[in-house]
Amino acid sequence: MHLSAEEWEILLLSLKVSGVAVALCLPVAFALAWILARTRFPGKVLLDALVHLPLVLPPVVTGWLLLLAFGNEGPAGRWFTQWLGITFMFRWTGAALAAAVMALPLMVRAMRLSLEAVDRRLESAARTLGATRARAFFTITLPLALPGLLAGMVLGFARSLGEFGATITFVSNIPGETRTIPLAIYGALQLPDGEAQVTRLALIAVALSLLALVASELLARRYAGDRNRHVL
Amino acid sequence: MSFDIDVERRLGDTRIALRFQSGPGLTALFGPSGAGKSSVLNMIAGLLRPDRGRIVVAGEVLFDSEAGLDLPPERRHAGYVFQDGRLFPHLRVRDNLRYGWKHIRPEDRLMELDEAVAFLGIGHLLDRWPRTLSGGEAQRAAIGRALLSSPRFLLMDEPLSSLDRARREEVLTVIERLRDELALPILYVSHDHAELERLASAIIPLETERA
Numbered sequence: 001m002h003l004s005a006e007e008w009e010i011l012l013l014s015l016k017v018s019g020v021a022v023a024l025c026l027p028v029a030f031a032l033a034w035i036l037a038r039t040r041f042p043g044k045v046l047l048d049a050l051v052h053l054p055l056v057l058p059p060v061v062t063g064w065l066l067l068l069a070f071g072n073e074g075p076a077g078r079w080f081t082q083w084l085g086i087t088f089m090f091r092w093t094g095a096a097l098a099a100a101v102m103a104l105p106l107m108v109r110a111m112r113l114s115l116e117a118v119d120r121r122l123e124s125a126a127r128t129l130g131a132t133r134a135r136a137f138f139t140i141t142l143p144l145a146l147p148g149l150l151a152g153m154v155l156g157f158a159r160s161l162g163e164f165g166a167t168i169t170f171v172s173n174i175p176g177e178t179r180t181i182p183l184a185i186y187g188a189l190q191l192p193d194g195e196a197q198v199t200r201l202a203l204i205a206v207a208l209s210l211l212a213l214v215a216s217e218l219l220a221r222r223y224a225g226d227r228n229r230h231v232l
Numbered sequence: 233m234s235f236d237i238d239v240e241r242r243l244g245d246t247r248i249a250l251r252f253q254s255g256p257g258l259t260a261l262f263g264p265s266g267a268g269k270s271s272v273l274n275m276i277a278g279l280l281r282p283d284r285g286r287i288v289v290a291g292e293v294l295f296d297s298e299a300g301l302d303l304p305p306e307r308r309h310a311g312y313v314f315q316d317g318r319l320f321p322h323l324r325v326r327d328n329l330r331y332g333w334k335h336i337r338p339e340d341r342l343m344e345l346d347e348a349v350a351f352l353g354i355g356h357l358l359d360r361w362p363r364t365l366s367g368g369e370a371q372r373a374a375i376g377r378a379l380l381s382s383p384r385f386l387l388m389d390e391p392l393s394s395l396d397r398a399r400r401e402e403v404l405t406v407i408e409r410l411r412d413e414l415a416l417p418i419l420y421v422s423h424d425h426a427e428l429e430r431l432a433s434a435i436i437p438l439e440t441e442r443a
Contacts, residue, residue, distance in 0.1 A: 121314070121318055128305050128308075128378075129378070130306045130336070140320060
């Protein structure tokens with residue numbers, strides 16, 4: 001399959017947007033997963049619901065809310081422009097932000113499950129052996145939760161690649177700036193002779209998604225395999 | 233005085249209250265299951281906070297509710313051997329053994345790695361993953377890991393209960409040698425009379441009160 005320069009641009013932009021989205025989302029998702037898995041406080045149900053909101057809200061609404069908050073006139077948007085020199089509206093940065101918000105619930109969910117699966121009695125054991133809370137976290141909790149954390153990242157990356165509704169609402173469909181694979185497919189569908197391009201882009205989307213899933217599966221399996229290799 | 237304990241803690245509708253003092257050797261906490269024996273060990277290790285009380289082990293105050301003193305577990309230097317071993321599943325036996333040991337200054341170490349390995353007869357297990365060990369092997373590795381963290385005292389929570397008869401003997405012998413050769417105060421939890429008759433220098437009964 002031969003890709004045109006335009007299609008290469010679309011593919012690379014999609015990878016960039018998704019990569020940045022996952023990187024952006026990672027610390028936030030991990031912190032939220034930690035809070036949801038390990039702490040108890042009044043209002044936790046509400047936080048849980050808020051985190052999951054992008055999953056059930058019509059993506060157009062999420063996009064519109066992003067526009068209100070992070071648009072050039074929005075409070076968050078103005079703050080970012082003024083202090084960090086970052087604008088989101090009609091920019092690839094906005095596409096990454098939209099993808100990050102949409103990926104958040106999936107990443108939090110996967111990471112929360114993996115944190116909850118770590119036997120906390122192992123952390124206690126580490127503490128009695130002289131480990132501080134921080135050392136117990138980095139040497140016991142984190143490595144044991146790692147497969148789930150990686151799975152969450154892959155899931156988030158795949159979700160970001162497919163993000164459409166919030167993106168097109170928030171940052172529109174601008175070639176070379178915000179036109180990721182799904183937006184390009186949508187655009188090409190509007191054209192009378194766009195069918196060949198739709199096919200190629202759709203194949204790329206399928207290939208990328210498969211690759212992501214296989215990668216996460218292999219990672220998880222290799223990780224588990226290490227510990228099983230020396231069975232009696 | 234090895235152990236000078238006075239603790240109270242309410243857990244659900246059970247109230248655990250225990251006060252005892254004991255000399256050197258192996259002190260056994262004896263009581264039916266569910267009486268809160270493990271909770272007492274957890275309180276001494278710093279994993280469970282007593283509602284009230286004072287914990288002094290080998291002359292060091294670890295907890296004192298009146299003085300507002302509560303050392304975190306990592307500063308209590310307890311060698312805790314859990315009922316289920318609790319080896320870290322993502323580390324080979326060698327790295328489990330080294331977990332506490334490698335952060336202790338060489339001059340402060342109670343034992344070197346080779347000594348502990350020889351003492352417990354676990355040299356052939358060093359490169360294995362915990363899930364491939366038998367119950368007795370895992371428990372010996374867990375004892376080694378605790379000893380190598382250079383504890384000032386040992387807490388043992390029914391270390392034999394998950395083992396079959398042959399493996400029990402293997403670990404019992406190790407515990408007897410710990411008691412006689414290392415002179416560390418040991419607090420040992422069990423509900424098995426025969427086991428305690430063989431091991432214990434003193435037996436402390438533990439009964440619960442329903443509140």
